[in-house]
Amino acid sequence: MTLIRLEKISRRYQMGTELVHALREVSVEIQRGEYVAIMGPSGSGKSTLMNLVGCLDSPTSGRYELNGTDVSQMDDNQLAEVRNREIGFVFQTFNLLPRSNALHNVELPLIYGGMGGVERRRTALEALAQVGLADRVHHRPNELSGGQRQRVAVARALVNNPSILLADEPTGNLDSKTGTEIMALFEDLSRKGNTIIVVTHEEEIARHARRILRIRDGLIASDELIGAAAAS
Amino acid sequence: MNFFTELREGLSISFAAIRANKMRAALTTLGIVIGIVTVTLMGTAIEGLNRSFMQSVSTLGADVLYVSRQNWITRSHAEWLLMMKRRPISIDQYRALEKQSPFALAVAPTTEDGMSVKFKNRRSDSVDVIGTTEAYLLTSGVGLMEGRFLTAAEAEGGRPVCVIGSQVATNLFIREPALGSRITVGPRTFEVVGVLETQGSMLGMNSLDNRVIIPLRQFTTWIWNNPDLDIAVKVKNVVELEDAREELRHVMRRIRHVAPGEPDDFSINQQDQFVEMFHRVAGTIGAIGLFITGLSLFVGGIGIMNIMFVSVAERTREIGIRKAIGAKRRTILLQFLIEAASICLLGGLIGLAVAWPVTLVIQKFLPATMSFTIVGIALLVSLVTGVLSGFFPAWRAARMNPVDALRAE
Numbered sequence A: 001m002t003l004i005r006l007e008k009i010s011r012r013y014q015m016g017t018e019l020v021h022a023l024r025e026v027s028v029e030i031q032r033g034e035y036v037a038i039m040g041p042s043g044s045g046k047s048t049l050m051n052l053v054g055c056l057d058s059p060t061s062g063r064y065e066l067n068g069t070d071v072s073q074m075d076d077n078q079l080a081e082v083r084n085r086e087i088g089f090v091f092q093t094f095n096l097l098p099r100s101n102a103l104h105n106v107e108l109p110l111i112y113g114g115m116g117g118v119e120r121r122r123t124a125l126e127a128l129a130q131v132g133l134a135d136r137v138h139h140r141p142n143e144l145s146g147g148q149r150q151r152v153a154v155a156r157a158l159v160n161n162p163s164i165l166l167a168d169e170p171t172g173n174l175d176s177k178t179g180t181e182i183m184a185l186f187e188d189l190s191r192k193g194n195t196i197i198v199v200t201h202e203e204e205i206a207r208h209a210r211r212i213l214r215i216r217d218g219l220i221a222s223d224e225l226i227g228a229a230a231a232s
Numbered sequence B: 001m002n003f004f005t006e007l008r009e010g011l012s013i014s015f016a017a018i019r020a021n022k023m024r025a026a027l028t029t030l031g032i033v034i035g036i037v038t039v040t041l042m043g044t045a046i047e048g049l050n051r052s053f054m055q056s057v058s059t060l061g062a063d064v065l066y067v068s069r070q071n072w073i074t075r076s077h078a079e080w081l082l083m084m085k086r087r088p089i090s091i092d093q094y095r096a097l098e099k100q101s102p103f104a105l106a107v108a109p110t111t112e113d114g115m116s117v118k119f120k121n122r123r124s125d126s127v128d129v130i131g132t133t134e135a136y137l138l139t140s141g142v143g144l145m146e147g148r149f150l151t152a153a154e155a156e157g158g159r160p161v162c163v164i165g166s167q168v169a170t171n172l173f174i175r176e177p178a179l180g181s182r183i184t185v186g187p188r189t190f191e192v193v194g195v196l197e198t199q200g201s202m203l204g205m206n207s208l209d210n211r212v213i214i215p216l217r218q219f220t221t222w223i224w225n226n227p228d229l230d231i232a233v234k235v236k237n238v239v240e241l242e243d244a245r246e247e248l249r250h251v252m253r254r255i256r257h258v259a260p261g262e263p264d265d266f267s268i269n270q271q272d273q274f275v276e277m278f279h280r281v282a283g284t285i286g287a288i289g290l291f292i293t294g295l296s297l298f299v300g301g302i303g304i305m306n307i308m309f310v311s312v313a314e315r316t317r318e319i320g321i322r323k324a325i326g327a328k329r330r331t332i333l334l335q336f337l338i339e340a341a342s343i344c345l346l347g348g349l350i351g352l353a354v355a356w357p358v359t360l361v362i363q364k365f366l367p368a369t370m371s372f373t374i375v376g377i378a379l380l381v382s383l384v385t386g387v388l389s390g391f392f393p394a395w396r397a398a399r400m401n402p403v404d405a406l407r408a409e
Helices: A046-053 A076-086 A102-113 A117-130 A146-158 A176-191 B003-020 B022-058 B077-084 B091-099 B136-140 B166-172 B216-222 B238-255 B271-314 B316-325 B329-362 B372-398 B402-407
Strands: A002-015 A018-031 A035-039 A061-066 A087-090 A164-168 A195-200 A211-216 A219-225 B064-068 B104-119 B122-132 B144-147 B161-164 B182-185 B188-196 B211-215 B230-235 B267-270
Touching: A002 A046, A018 A046, A018 A195, A018 A219, A035 A046, A046 A164, A046 A195, A076 A087, A076 A102, A076 B316, A076 B329, A087 A146, A102 A117, A102 A146, A102 B003, A102 B316, A117 A146, A146 A164, A146 A176, A164 A176, A176 A195, B003 B022, B003 B329, B022 B271, B022 B329, B022 B372, B064 B238, B091 B104, B091 B230, B091 B238, B104 B136, B104 B166, B104 B216, B122 B166, B122 B216, B136 B230, B161 B166, B161 B182, B166 B188, B182 B211, B188 B211, B211 B216, B230 B238, B238 B267, B267 B271, B271 B316, B271 B329, B271 B372, B316 B329, B316 B402, B329 B372
Parallel strands: A035 A195, A035 A211, A087 A164, A164 A195, B122 B211, B161 B188
Antiparallel strands: A002 A018, A002 A061, A211 A219, B064 B230, B064 B267, B104 B122, B104 B182, B104 B230, B144 B188, B161 B211, B182 B188
8 A cells, every 4th residue: 555655746945046956856656564765875855855755844846645645735734733643753863852751752742642641651651661661761861872762762753653654864873783773673663564764874774674765866866675685 | 732731731841941941041030020020019109199199088078069269279370379369268258158058968167277286385286277167077077086076056156165186186195184174276275075086197298187176266266367268068969069069159159249251269179179180190100100110021021032032042953853743833832932921920920029028118108008900910911921022932933944943953
């Protein structure tokens, strides 16, 4: 089943006097349950693509259907709702709220989704247990290691049962050991049926995925499926 | 999203933010504290002034018309000079008026002079000595603490008796009973037959208790032979005060032989005139005072706005995170509005806590109390200041583009 359908998506920015074509009529489809890596050098347009897929930004032209709904013409508030329901973000710099503990960070999407207190707490605790942090729920981000912070971020991304887990350089700020741990966690989540999109410039990280999209100069340069054996 | 969840979340975020920047919050709050203190004190003082005035004026009585040679309130020097040229109101005119006033419940002539009164070796200076009749009891509405007032027979002549104010009583009599003692007023002595209830003072100036009331006949015999009278006319029905006033004017014109077409050569005063003038003056003073003190609150509000802009800029990334996770514009807006309002409300509460003891000091001069109205208004004003000055920064935060906000350092 098609989860993401991009049709001739373009995104242009005005940078001073110059018009930048970050994406040029990109068309791509991603099915539910896929594990996709988006690769490309900096300035290739991969971040723009991620922002569009994550509904953080709207295309200049083209059509974006997410889960059968056209989201390319939505306004700010509607997009916020879509992000809350459909997308879980994992960022390179974790982007946890520094003054809130792990539990509250994970509860946040549920608060914005309007879930009541008791159920919210239970759901958030479950999500934290799922990433192996059941004993760290009252720690603040600065009391956690990098790997633990990223796990909190993954728990926050998953707590709403989103359609897509969207990770932007998820291992960029981690040492290789914890990076491997996080990728193993993704592997596990993918096996459980989650749709995962990872944006990275590291070939090794991309190799964990089943499909690699390479972006160059705002266009899709290649789109390859890789074997399950190659992922290990 | 549930509004109350949003509100609670907003409150907890803003308290965390205030806790994280205690010094900054304290300094910002100071502006609001000063603003609220000055506004509250000004409001309290104005209210105290009003109350003091109304207490004083109410001794005049709303249903009493005062006929005198002059207006109580003159608008110019020329007007005053003109009124000084008018003929005095004589005792004969008073008697004529009394006979021709069916609308009056009581007509009391009064005349007064300031002098010293003595008892044994004690004296009281600048005492208002008032010559009047038994009707004064009705027109002034004053009560007696002990003894009785003058009788009609005494007013007409007869015995030299007097009624004294409470201040005179405490000044002259220490151990001796006031009633039955003889005090010296001017050239002769008067027997005290009554002591008036304490009345306080007129606008904090001349005390209404520092007075001695003697019969009019005694006054004209021993003090002034041809006094200029003021005549207090208490009307039967306060509802018909305006009709009574008009009738009184006609009677007075007839008595004083004012030709038709000529202007009145006397004035009819009433409490309203005082009240009206006072409200005009007090309104102006109040408006100017509140404007000036309001400026300090305004400056405090600008401080809040400034610090909220800083707060929004500092937390750009946080705003980005919240938006990415699904916070709508309204949620972000509310979060920062609550923060600004909390700071201001805190300032308002501290301001009230500071203003309260100061009010107790003011109470020594004015009957001022910090009323619930003022407390309510002060809190409301600080809340509104917070919301207004927080709105622009909060709006900027709410409209942030999540992509840019997330990229911020």
